[in-house]
Amino acid sequence: AAKGAGRNRVRVFHPDLRWAVEQKVLVAGELREAIETGQLVLHYQPIQHLLSGEVSGAEALVRWQHPERGLVMPGDFIPVAEQNGLVVPLTRWVLQEATRQTAAWERAGVPMVTAVNISAAHFGTGTLVADVHDALAASGLAPERLVLELTETSVAEDPVRAAAQFAQLRVTGVEVSIDDFGSGFSSLSQLVSIPAGILKLDRSLVAGTETRRSESAAAIAAVVGLATACGMRSLAEGVETADQLTLVRELGCTFAQGHHIARPMPAADLLSYLEGRRLTGRRPVRLRIG
Numbered sequence: 273a274a275k276g277a278g279r280n281r282v283r284v285f286h287p288d289l290r291w292a293v294e295q296k297v298l299v300a301g302e303l304r305e306a307i308e309t310g311q312l313v314l315h316y317q318p319i320q321h322l323l324s325g326e327v328s329g330a331e332a333l334v335r336w337q338h339p340e341r342g343l344v345m346p347g348d349f350i351p352v353a354e355q356n357g358l359v360v361p362l363t364r365w366v367l368q369e370a371t372r373q374t375a376a377w378e379r380a381g382v383p384m385v386t387a388v389n390i391s392a393a394h395f396g397t398g399t400l401v402a403d404v405h406d407a408l409a410a411s412g413l414a415p416e417r418l419v420l421e422l423t424e425t426s427v428a429e430d431p432v433r434a435a436a437q438f439a440q441l442r443v444t445g446v447e448v449s450i451d452d453f454g455s456g457f458s459s460l461s462q463l464v465s466i467p468a469g470i471l472k473l474d475r476s477l478v479a480g481t482e483t484r485r486s487e488s489a490a491a492i493a494a495v496v497g498l499a500t501a502c503g504m505r506s507l508a509e510g511v512e513t514a515d516q517l518t519l520v521r522e523l524g525c526t527f528a529q530g531h532h533i534a535r536p537m538p539a540a541d542l543l544s545y546l547e548g549r550r551l552t553g554r555r556p557v558r559l560r561i562g
């Protein structure tokens with residue numbers, strides 16, 4: 273790669289770094305094709321409403337069914353897609369597919385609320401509101417059945433712009449949630465300026481209860497209190513044990529998500545998962561969240 277001269281010369285000399293750059297170019301080219309040829313799939317992870325115990329919705333999580341490498345996880349291609357702009361067409365596809373699937377579940381008598389992850393890079397393009405609108409129009413899904421998740425760090429990058437876009441999105445009727453809260457360093461003053469309806473506590477807060485239980489419980493309680501005071505509902509992610517589920521319920525979280533409840537699964541498995549819950553006496557679906 274470090275051959276040739278002039279403006280297009282690739283200025284990479286360290287072998288590891290060069291390998292990393294070549295990987296990125298490779299992923300970028302292949303990913304473009306993957307979006308166009310339908311190699312992306314969504315898995316859905318159930319979200320439990322803690323007061324009722326019912327599954328109220330799911331988070332859509334993208335995977336890449338790669339012809340040679342098998343199922344590739346988002347951590348291995350979303351960061352590249354965010355750098356080269358492919359995350360915008362990727363997210364358009366995710367929005368279209370997740371709303372189509374949620375509308376299909378609704379027709380099958382299973383009214384889910386589905387959350388889709390949005391990248392900060394999408395904010396800058398100015399097409400986010402139109403992309404969301406298009407997906408709702410194409411699927412016929414009611415906007416109340418769609419949640420958009422934005423990370424705390426993406427909000428921190430440009431809080432004024434983020435607040436304006438959140439406000440525009442909420443006008444369309446979709447719910448907005450702040451993802452991975454407690455993992456970054458965004459300020460509380462920024463948080464209160466963002467018109468979001470749900471605050472997702474980063475799984476590191478929940479995981480901390482294993483080693484520093486009382487301090488972590490205090491941190492979770494503080495965040496839940498803040499969310500409640502701001503009129504937001506709270507969701508604990510990364511709940512991996514029965515003990516953690518009990519704890520976040522007692523600390524007043526509205527929702528929980530994690531391996532202890534269910535792992536992300538293909539859309540085709542969700543109905544049988546819900547049926548299994550029904551057969552074991554747990555009510556499968558709560559019509560309205562809140």
Ligand code: C2E
Nearest residue numbers: 333334345346347350366389390391510511512530531536
């Ligand atoms: P996230 O939005 O915070 O999603 C939650 C991640 O935590 C998922 O990883 C999920 O599988 C994992 N998880 C769920 N429960 C547990 C648990 O109990 N323990 C542990 N250790 N992990 C748990 P996944 O699917 O690998 O996704 C990773 C990240 O990739 C997501 O984090 C999100 O930031 C991003 N991502 C996923 N799908 C999309 C997408 O469609 N668009 C964009 N822009 N980003 C996406």
Ligand code: MG
Nearest residue numbers: 331389421451
């Ligand atoms: Mg998320």
Ligand code: MG
Nearest residue numbers: 451452472509
């Ligand atoms: Mg998260």
Ligand code: MG
Nearest residue numbers: 452474475509
């Ligand atoms: Mg997270």
